[in-house]
Amino acid sequence: MAYTSSFCGNIHNYYVAAVMLFFTISILFLQSSNAAAVSYNVMKFGARADGKTDSTQAFVKAWASACSSGQGNAVMYIPKGRFLLKAVVFRGPCKTRQVTVRIDGTLVAPTDYRALGNSGYWILFIKVTGLRVLGGSLDARGAALWACRKSGKSCPVGARSITFNWANNVLVSGLTSINSQATHLVVNSCNNVVVRNVKLIAPSESPNTDGIHVQSSTGVTITGSILQTGDDCISIGPGTRNLYMSNIKCGPGHGVSIGSLGKDLKEDGVQNVTLTNAVFSGSDNGVRIKSWARPSTGFVKNILFQNIIMRNVKNPIIIDQDYCPNNQGCPSMSSGVKISQVTYRNIQGTSGTAEAVTFYCSPSTPCTGIRLQDIKLTYLNKATTSSCKNIGGTSTGLLMPDSCI
Numbered sequence: 001m002a003y004t005s006s007f008c009g010n011i012h013n014y015y016v017a018a019v020m021l022f023f024t025i026s027i028l029f030l031q032s033s034n035a036a037a038v039s040y041n042v043m044k045f046g047a048r049a050d051g052k053t054d055s056t057q058a059f060v061k062a063w064a065s066a067c068s069s070g071q072g073n074a075v076m077y078i079p080k081g082r083f084l085l086k087a088v089v090f091r092g093p094c095k096t097r098q099v100t101v102r103i104d105g106t107l108v109a110p111t112d113y114r115a116l117g118n119s120g121y122w123i124l125f126i127k128v129t130g131l132r133v134l135g136g137s138l139d140a141r142g143a144a145l146w147a148c149r150k151s152g153k154s155c156p157v158g159a160r161s162i163t164f165n166w167a168n169n170v171l172v173s174g175l176t177s178i179n180s181q182a183t184h185l186v187v188n189s190c191n192n193v194v195v196r197n198v199k200l201i202a203p204s205e206s207p208n209t210d211g212i213h214v215q216s217s218t219g220v221t222i223t224g225s226i227l228q229t230g231d232d233c234i235s236i237g238p239g240t241r242n243l244y245m246s247n248i249k250c251g252p253g254h255g256v257s258i259g260s261l262g263k264d265l266k267e268d269g270v271q272n273v274t275l276t277n278a279v280f281s282g283s284d285n286g287v288r289i290k291s292w293a294r295p296s297t298g299f300v301k302n303i304l305f306q307n308i309i310m311r312n313v314k315n316p317i318i319i320d321q322d323y324c325p326n327n328q329g330c331p332s333m334s335s336g337v338k339i340s341q342v343t344y345r346n347i348q349g350t351s352g353t354a355e356a357v358t359f360y361c362s363p364s365t366p367c368t369g370i371r372l373q374d375i376k377l378t379y380l381n382k383a384t385t386s387s388c389k390n391i392g393g394t395s396t397g398l399l400m401p402d403s404c405i
Helices: 002-031 056-068 143-151
Strands: 038-041 050-054 073-078 082-084 088-091 098-103 106-108 121-126 129-134 137-139 160-165 168-173 176-178 185-188 191-196 199-201 212-215 218-228 234-236 241-250 256-261 270-281 285-291 299-313 315-320 338-351 355-360 367-379 385-389 391-400
Touching (some): 056 073, 056 088, 056 098, 185 191, 212 218, 234 241, 241 256, 256 270, 256 299, 285 338, 299 315
Parallel strands (some): 038 073, 050 082, 073 098, 082 106, 088 121, 106 137, 121 160, 137 176, 160 185, 168 191, 176 199, 191 218, 199 218, 212 234, 218 241, 234 256, 256 285, 270 299, 285 315, 299 338, 338 367, 367 391
């Protein structure tokens, strides 16, 4: 068993190294390709940088020109200033091999949150291969919608600020997003995506403002980013494979979460996920895996959480297979999501509660292959505690709290 676990871990490490090398080469290639690019300035298509004039159609026209130019490289350029945008779709496939959206200004949503409707998106890129989104700021002006939700009134579903659906070979770099109505950045059904040096910020009490959500995607890298939100800093949904996250600062927020999973009976699994070199500050959770207590074909396997600092985090390490937010409509069954081969290594710092490690696994599908190595978490300068249900695995090195595995 030890040999098998070590072998799986080595394969995962080799995969991570290969992924990082691939993306480094890809990014260098993309960065070197700007010289021959043809530029399409949104101002020339009628956009106004006054933050008041609706520039949506001007952006659509600029995108259409860049996408259909047939050039090797094309740039859709947004200069300095504030540009008002309603819900907008930038659709592919493009004739251009690579399209760069260079943002030097700020894109702002309408002050009336109802203007974005119930589509669920604000800025959407769909079926684009070879895309770079560089720099700039997004301000979704979400405060009015948050207030609507808290009041208990009937409100729109809220718009995700920027979404990538069925997109491949994507780089998002240097983007700032504030006050999203819902999730800031979504990667859905994509391949080969790099998100780096982004800042995603919303107040800690803003509802459902996840930083980054990844689902049904393969080969996603998230690095060098600051995530301060009212929900998960990063949420990882069904069908996510080969996800690498590094140098992440999370908090406030609900931590980095795999799940929630098991919402549906037939559901794709999550596998080959790494989080390394991260700092959590004042977040509700640190690293979390959560699933609903109902039958499911879903699974979680080959996960590595390592080199992490916790600063006053309420639940630094948690698996919750009886997930039911607000305790409303709970299925009260047993989770079918199989969780296996999860490693927690070199995680240190302070817990916001006495119990720093909580493993509540499914009674019908217990967690297996859970590994703890060199964990040091204190609470008010005292030792913390741990709690385990339906779990199997190993513990090595310095362990505080004492392992319950």
